[in-house]
Amino acid sequence: MxxxxxxxxxxxxxxxxxxxxxxxxxxxxxxxxxxxxxxxxxxxxxxxxxxxxxxxxxxxxxxxxxxxxxxxxxxxxxxxxxxxxxxxxxxxxxxxxxxxxxxxxxxxxxxxxxxxxxxxxxxxxxxxxxxxxxxxxxxxxxxxxxxxxxxxxxxxxxxxxxTSVLTGLKPNAFSVSVNSRTSFQGGYEGLIEWIFNINRNQSFITFALRDMLTKAESFDVVVNYLAETELLAPCYYIVGGPKPEQGVVITRERTKAVNITRMELTMATYTTSVDTQDRLLESPMRETSINTVKSIPISTRYGYVLVTQQGASDRPVIVTYHDVGYNSATQFHHFFAFPEMIPITEHFTIYHINAPGQEDRANPLPSTSVYPTMEQLAETVNDVFNHLDIKTAVGFGVGVGANILTRFALKYSTKIYGLILVNCISRGIGWFEGFTLKWPTQDMPQQAWTDALLTYLIWYHLGYESQSAHPDLVQGLRRHLEENVNAKNVVKLLNSFLKRTPILMERPNELNKNANPPISLKCNIINMTGFSSPHKDDVIDTNDKCDPAKSSYVEFADCGGALLEEQPAKTAEAIRLFLQGLGYISHLSIPKFSIANRLTEQAAEYKRRNGPSSRAPRRSSAPFDSVDSGLYRSDSQGDDLDDDPNYYGHELQLRVDSFDDRNVKL
Structure with a gap:
């Protein structure tokens, strides 16, 4: 029966x-x-x-x-x-x-x-x-x-x-739609269980949708509810909020979410699904400390700078400084709201410094004004520290910002506890670089965008390989430069960077302990770059000038110069490990299989370069001292480690324990 x-x-x-x-x-x-x-x-x-x-x-x-x-x-x-x-x-x-x-x-x-x-x-x-x-x-x-x-x-x-039973909109808060792709074992099976009273501790997906629309008040609550509610059938939900970063696809099996994909923002992606479903949202949803950005204008000895604050005010401090052509909004705000960065953002107060005149739609600086040099911009950082009463902080700089924060850390060593440097160039302008820059910068006195100058800045930020692989980043960066920032002000900052002096620091002499102590960074440093970054050699040069006991070198495969846009998850993981090495957020767990996944990626890259029949050598878990040594070990050391999670877990623990005092090439 x-x-x-x-x-x-x-x-x-x-x-x-x-x-x-x-x-x-x-x-x-x-x-x-x-x-x-x-x-x-x-x-x-x-x-x-x-x-x-x-x-x-x-x-x-x-x-x-x-x-x-x-x-x-x-x-x-x-x-x-x-x-x-x-x-x-x-x-x-x-x-x-x-x-x-x-x-x-x-x-x-x-x-x-x-x-x-x-x-x-x-x-x-x-x-x-x-x-x-x-x-x-x-x-x-x-x-x-x-x-x-x-x-x-x-x-x-x-x-x-x-509209129908599969879409919904809560004005000023979120929109949601559901799509079903079911089979017997995940769809009709649940319906049978309900009809025959086998299991009624589940919700019909349409009932769950309406329950959520009735009770939820914010985008984050919706995501958590739809990810955790037990359902009769697998499906996926698409949720959008009124902010650019609020977009997520939740792939569900009956008991839990198997994947939550959040919108990965670049400057080229500023739309959400809520825009396409309802353009009548009249006010932003309730803000959180992560998404709320507070603007703080500060007068320094070299002019006004705009500082933006992200995160609560009673936490350890991270101070950021952007690259040329970017500002705090386009370089850092969305990155710190990225899912992998949220555990960091929740435990820090982040102050983003904008160089004079670099914020979005800034008024043009007076023609008679002289733009600060790199050394003077480093002094404005000290003025910001004094104004905000920052005793010590972790610095996070990209490109020009990394150069400025390095100068600041050398002069005010007690105020910087650690440095996160992306594409840091510490040398001055050489004759060859000056010669190659002569053509793209010949129109700089006009202080307006030219095709040559835009092309140079796009190459500077992305490199040639990333331009080919990510045309959306190219379009987004070009549009940002042409529409959001003041060309005259950006050219002034670029001109200061191209007239920079070298940063006078050197690696401590380990052989001669009696020699005069060199000028070097006293804090811990992580130098990061991409495999095809146009500044890779400069980053290696900068890392060579740092104390090896306090510095780490991280290079991301399949990445150019725009680490925060091309590899935000891996960048966030490296930053998280670095901060934990400094003693911060030590209670946060580390993704268990992140290293294992990285090894899989590298094995695939090895086979791509050496042929599909080649066997990728194994990676050594022992610490090593240089970028190129100790990366792999031969197969003769045993095949018993194939797919062994204990091996990966052991390797990960070694990497975490020694993250401060070794170089890592990911």
Whole structure:
């Protein structure tokens, strides 16, 4: 008997799954006959009365769909009439098993339309599981007549809006849509478990969607709710918020989320799914300390600088300094809101320093003003420290910003506890570099953008390989330079950088302990660059001038000069390890398999370079002193470590323990 019930149900569900036709094209803007009406469902009304207006308005369409549905089943086989009888006789009892208020709402719709409760319940609970092949059903044109926008109200105000049962919008907060890709073991199986009372501690995906729209107040709450709620069927949710960084795709299995993909922002991506679903968002959602950015104008001895604050005010301090052509907003704000950086942002106060005149849409600096030199810009950093009463901080600089913070750390060594340097150039301008820069910078006195100058800055930030691999970054950077920043001010900063003097520091002499102590950085340093960065040799040169006991060198494969845009997750991981080596955020766990995944990536790269039949040598877990030594060990040391998680865990622990005092090439 039990098997017969399941067989009958599966036959009926399979019939629904074969109804399909292709979607229509070129239907935007919608034709007048396809205009979507709007109705109000008042959540203050009793559940059995909420849908009376909608049910009455669409009574004829619902009857038409029901007649079509029954006729189609009988047309397939007259012997299937018993399925309709089963639905009419057995499914009404399910209304009392459904979570409130959905069972009572279905009863109310049944009474308002005069239609059998069983078929209505069936249509509601099985709708998310019908389509498995990315088509719509043969019922498309029938269902299209039922498409309507529902404004759910409470206390006279719109709480949220929906179009059909798979999309929703909470004004000023978030939008969400759900798509279902199911199979028996993850879709119909859950429905069977509910019908036969095997497991009812799960939610229908449409009920979960509406529960979330009713209760959730913010983007983050929505993401957590949809990722953790146990469902009857696998699906994926697309959630968007009113901010550029608020976009996420949640891939679900029945019990948990198997993947949460957040929007990876570059300057070229400033749209979210909420923009495409509703452009009527009138005010930003409730801010958090991570997303809230506070502006602090500070007067220094060399002019005003704008400092922005991210994170709470009572934490250890990180001070950042941007590269030429960027500013705090485009270089750091979104990076510190990146998922892998959030554990860091939550535990630090981050002050982002903008060089004079470099903030977005800054007013042009006076023509008569003399822009500060690199040494003078380092002094403005000290003025910022004094104004904000910063006793000590971790510095985080990129390019020009790394050069400035290094100068500051040399002069004010007690104020910098650690340095995170990306593409740091410590040498001065050589004759060859001066010669090669003569053509692209010949129009700099005009203090306006030229094609040659834009081309140079794009190469400076990305390098040739990244320009080819990431055209979106090229377009975004060009658009940012042309539209957001003041060309005259950027040229002034670039001119100061091209007139820089070398940073006078050198590695301590370990052989002659009696020699005069050299000028060197006293803090711990991590020097980072990309494999194809145009500044890779300069970063290696800078690292060679640092105390090897306090410096680390990190080079990212498949990456050019824009580490924060090309490899934000790996950059965040390196920063996190460095900060933990300094004694900060030591309670945070380290991604267990991050090194294992990195080894897999490197093995694939080795085979790409040496042929698919080549066998990648193993990587040694022992500390090593130079960039190129100790990276691999031969296969003769044993094959018993293949895919051994203990090996990877042991290697990871060694890497964490020795991160401060060795060079790492990732």
């Amino acid at each position: 039990w098997n017969n019930k399941i067989t009958i149900l599966l036959i009926f569900l399979a019939i629904q799954g074969i109804f399909g036709e292709q979607c229509l094209n070129d239907q935007w803007p919608p034709k007048p006959e396809r205009a979507v009406p709007t109705y109000v469902v008042n959540l203050d009304d009793p559940p059995m009365e909420r849908w009376n207006q909608v049910a009455t308005a669409f009574k004829s369409e619902i009857i038409d769909i029901l007649a079509f549905f029954k006729a189609y089943i009988v047309e397939i086989s007259p012997n299937l009439k018993f399925l309709l009888e089963l639905i009419d006789d057995k499914l009404p009892a399910l209304a009392d098993t459904l979570p409130a208020p959905y069972g009572d709402e279905m009863k109310g719709i049944s009474q308002a339309t005069g239609l059998p409760l069983g078929i209505h319940i069936h249509m509601q609970i099985s709708l998310p599981y019908w389509d498995m092949s990315n088509n719509t059903w043969i019922l498309t044109e029938k269902l299209r007549t039922l498409i309507t926008q529902i404004n759910f109200t409470r206390n006279g105000e719109v709480l949220f809006k929906t």
